[in-house]
Amino acid sequence: MQQETIIILDFGAQYSQLIARRVRECSVFCEILPFDTSMAELKAKNPKGIILSGGPASVYTDQAPRIGQEIFHMGVPVLGICYGMHLMTYELGGMVCSGVQREYGKTDVNILDYQDIFKGFETLVNGSLRTWMSHNDLVKQAPSGFTVLAATDHTPFAAMANRELKLYGVQFHPEVVHTQYGKELIANFLTEVCECRRDWTMESFVENAIESIRNQVGDGQVVCGLSGGIDSAVAAVLVHRAVGSQLTCIYVDHGFMRKNESEQVVKTFQDGFKMNLVHVDAVSRFVSKMAGITEPEQKRKLIGSEFIRVFEEEAAKLGDVEYLVQGTLYPDVIESGTSQAAVIKSHHNVGGLPEDMQFQLVEPLRALFKDEVRLLAQELELPAEIVWRQPFPGPGLAIRVIGEVSQERLDILREVDAIYIEEIRTAGLYKEIWQAFAVLTNTRAVGVMGDERTYDYVVALRAVASEDGMTADWARIPYDVLERMSRRIMNEVKGVSRVTYDISSKPPATIEWE
Numbered sequence: 475m476q477q478e479t480i481i482i483l484d485f486g487a488q489y490s491q492l493i494a495r496r497v498r499e500c501s502v503f504c505e506i507l508p509f510d511t512s513m514a515e516l517k518a519k520n521p522k523g524i525i526l527s528g529g530p531a532s533v534y535t536d537q538a539p540r541i542g543q544e545i546f547h548m549g550v551p552v553l554g555i556c557y558g559m560h561l562m563t564y565e566l567g568g569m570v571c572s573g574v575q576r577e578y579g580k581t582d583v584n585i586l587d588y589q590d591i592f593k594g595f596e597t598l599v600n601g602s603l604r605t606w607m608s609h610n611d612l613v614k615q616a617p618s619g620f621t622v623l624a625a626t627d628h629t630p631f632a633a634m635a636n637r638e639l640k641l642y643g644v645q646f647h648p649e650v651v652h653t654q655y656g657k658e659l660i661a662n663f664l665t666e667v668c669e670c671r672r673d674w675t676m677e678s679f680v681e682n683a684i685e686s687i688r689n690q691v692g693d694g695q696v697v698c699g700l701s702g703g704i705d706s707a708v709a710a711v712l713v714h715r716a717v718g719s720q721l722t723c724i725y726v727d728h729g730f731m732r733k734n735e736s737e738q739v740v741k742t743f744q745d746g747f748k749m750n751l752v753h754v755d756a757v758s759r760f761v762s763k764m765a766g767i768t769e770p771e772q773k774r775k776l777i778g779s780e781f782i783r784v785f786e787e788e789a790a791k792l793g794d795v796e797y798l799v800q801g802t803l804y805p806d807v808i809e810s811g812t813s814q815a816a817v818i819k820s821h822h823n824v825g826g827l828p829e830d831m832q833f834q835l836v837e838p839l840r841a842l843f844k845d846e847v848r849l850l851a852q853e854l855e856l857p858a859e860i861v862w863r864q865p866f867p868g869p870g871l872a873i874r875v876i877g878e879v880s881q882e883r884l885d886i887l888r889e890v891d892a893i894y895i896e897e898i899r900t901a902g903l904y905k906e907i908w909q910a911f912a913v914l915t916n917t918r919a920v921g922v923m924g925d926e927r928t929y930d931y932v933v934a935l936r937a938v939a940s941e942d943g944m945t946a947d948w949a950r951i952p953y954d955v956l957e958r959m960s961r962r963i964m965n966e967v968k969g970v971s972r973v974t975y976d977i978s979s980k981p982p983a984t985i986e987w988e
C-alpha cells in the first residue's frame with residue numbers, strides 16, 4: 475500500500491518544521507519542500523494534501539514567493555496557513571490587505587462553521603478559540619466560492635473554505651502551542667478533508683525502510699561507523715535488519731569515550747544484535763597524537779582527520795564495500811544548502827565521514843526528526859542507555875580535558891564524570907538536563923587532606939538546559955545534590971582538589987569548554 479504523504483510547501487516560515495511535527499504526530503508522513511518545487515515534482519509525490527506554510531512576505535510585493543493557480547485545481551486538498559492563505563486568496567482573485575487594526579499574538583477567533591476543520595470544536599471551546607497570529611496582512615475579500623468559517627472583530631476571514639475545491643485557509647497558526655486545539659484542527663484537515671488513513675507508525679516506517687534499503691543495496695557490502703550515539707546506532711540496526719551480515723560496523727575507540735562506553739557498544743551490537751563489528755582499539759594512536767597539543771581547534775582537527783584515516787584503513791581491510799551508512803536526520807536535510815553561520819568550533823562527527831571516499835550513501839533516517847529516532851530506537855529495542863543518551867561530541871573527552879590531553883588526565887576525568895553522571899541519575903535529573911558533563915581544567919589548587927597539603931586539579935561540573943544546543947541555560951541543580959557530588963568526587967578521585975560548578979549560559983559561553 476502506498477504511504478500517504480502530505481506536502482508542506484515552505485514560504486520561509488519559522489514554523490515549517492513545526493507543521494511537519496504536528497502532521498507526523500497525527501501518524502501521517504509529510505515532507506517539507508521549497509515553495510518553487512515544480513508541479514511535475516509535486517504531482518509525482520502523489521500527495522493526499524498540501525499545506526502552504528506561513529512566511530514573512532506580503533503577497534503584493536515584487537519579491538513575494540508565488541506559486542500560480544494550478545496547484546489549487548489539482549483536486550488535492552490545500553490548507554493555507556497565514557501567508558499560505560493570503561497567497562491562495564491572491565492567486566484565486568480575492569483581496570488581501572494590511573491589517574489596519576493589528577492583530578498579533580494571542581487572538582480570540584469566533585468559530586462560525588463547525589464542519590470539517592472545526593469538527594468537534596463545539597464540545598472543545600465555547601464558540602471562541604484562542605489562537606496565535608503573526609502577520610500584518612489579512613484577507614479582506616475571499617475569492618469567489620469561499621465561505622467564512624471563523625472571524626474576529628478585525629479579521630473578517632480568520633478561517634475560510636471552498637469545499638468544492640477542498641481549499642482551506644487560516645489566518646492563525648494552528649501548528650504553534652499558543653493556538654488552542656491547533657493539533658485537532660490539523661488532524662481534522664488530515665482526516666475530514668484529505669481522508670488520510672493516518673497509519674504512519676514506527677512499525678510501518680521500519681517495514682518501508684527495510685524494503686528500500688534492500689532495494690538500494692542488493693547484495694552489496696555495507697559499512698557503518700558506530701559512535702555510541704543514537705543516530706548511528708539506530709541506522710546500523712535498521713540496515714542490519716535489512717541486509718544482515720552484508721553490514722559491517724566499525725567502532726573506532728579513540729580513547730576519549732566515557733567510562734564503560736566502549737564495552738557497552740561491543741556488548742550491545744556484537745553480543746546483543748549479533749552484528750559484524752570491528753572494534754578498533756586506536757587509543758594509544760590518538761593519545762600520542764595529543765602530545766603537546768593545547769589549542770582547542772588544533773585538537774579537534776587532529777582528532778577529526780585521524781579518525782577518518784583510521785576508518786579508511788579499516789574499511790579498506792573489508793575489501794569490496796560499496797555502501798556507507800550514515801545517520802543523517804531530517805533537519806540536516808532541510809538545512810543543507812542554507813548558508814552556514816560563522817564557524818565557532820569545527821565539529822567532528824562520525825556521521826560526517828568520510829567526504830572523499832568512494833561510497834554510495836545509505837541514509838535510512840533522512841526523513842526523521844530526532845525524537846522520532848528515539849521512538850524508532852525503542853521500536854528496534856535498543857537499550858535505554860543509548861536511546862536516552864545525552865549528546866556527546868565526536869572528539870569526546872579530549873575537548874573536556876583542558877590543555878594537553880594525557881592518559882592520566884583522561885583517566886581522572888573519566889572517573890569524575892562517571893560519579894557526576896551517577897549522581898545526576900540518582901537525583902532523577904538525567905532526562906530533563908540536555909547535557910551534563912565534567913571538565914578537567916588545567917588549573918591546580920592547594921588543598922588539605924588529612925594533615926597533608928595537596929596541589930591537584932580543579933574540576934568543573936557543567937549541566938545545561940536546552941532545546942537544541944543552539945542556546946542553553948545552566949541547570950539549577952539543587953545545592954544538596956551538588957554537595958554530594960563534590961564530596962564524592964574529592965573523596966573518590968585522586969588528583970582532584972577542588973570542584974566548581976559552571977554557571978555560564980550560551981551565549982555568550984558555549985556548552986563545551988573547547
Ligand code: XMP
Pocket residue numbers: 818819820821822823824865866867868869909943944980983984985986987
Ligand atoms: P557548543 O560547545 O558549540 O556545543 O555550544 C553545542 C552542541 O554540540 C556538541 N558538540 C559536538 N558534537 N561533534 C559533535 O558531534 C563535535 O565536534 C562537537 N562539538 C560540540 C556539544 O556537545 C553540544 O551538544
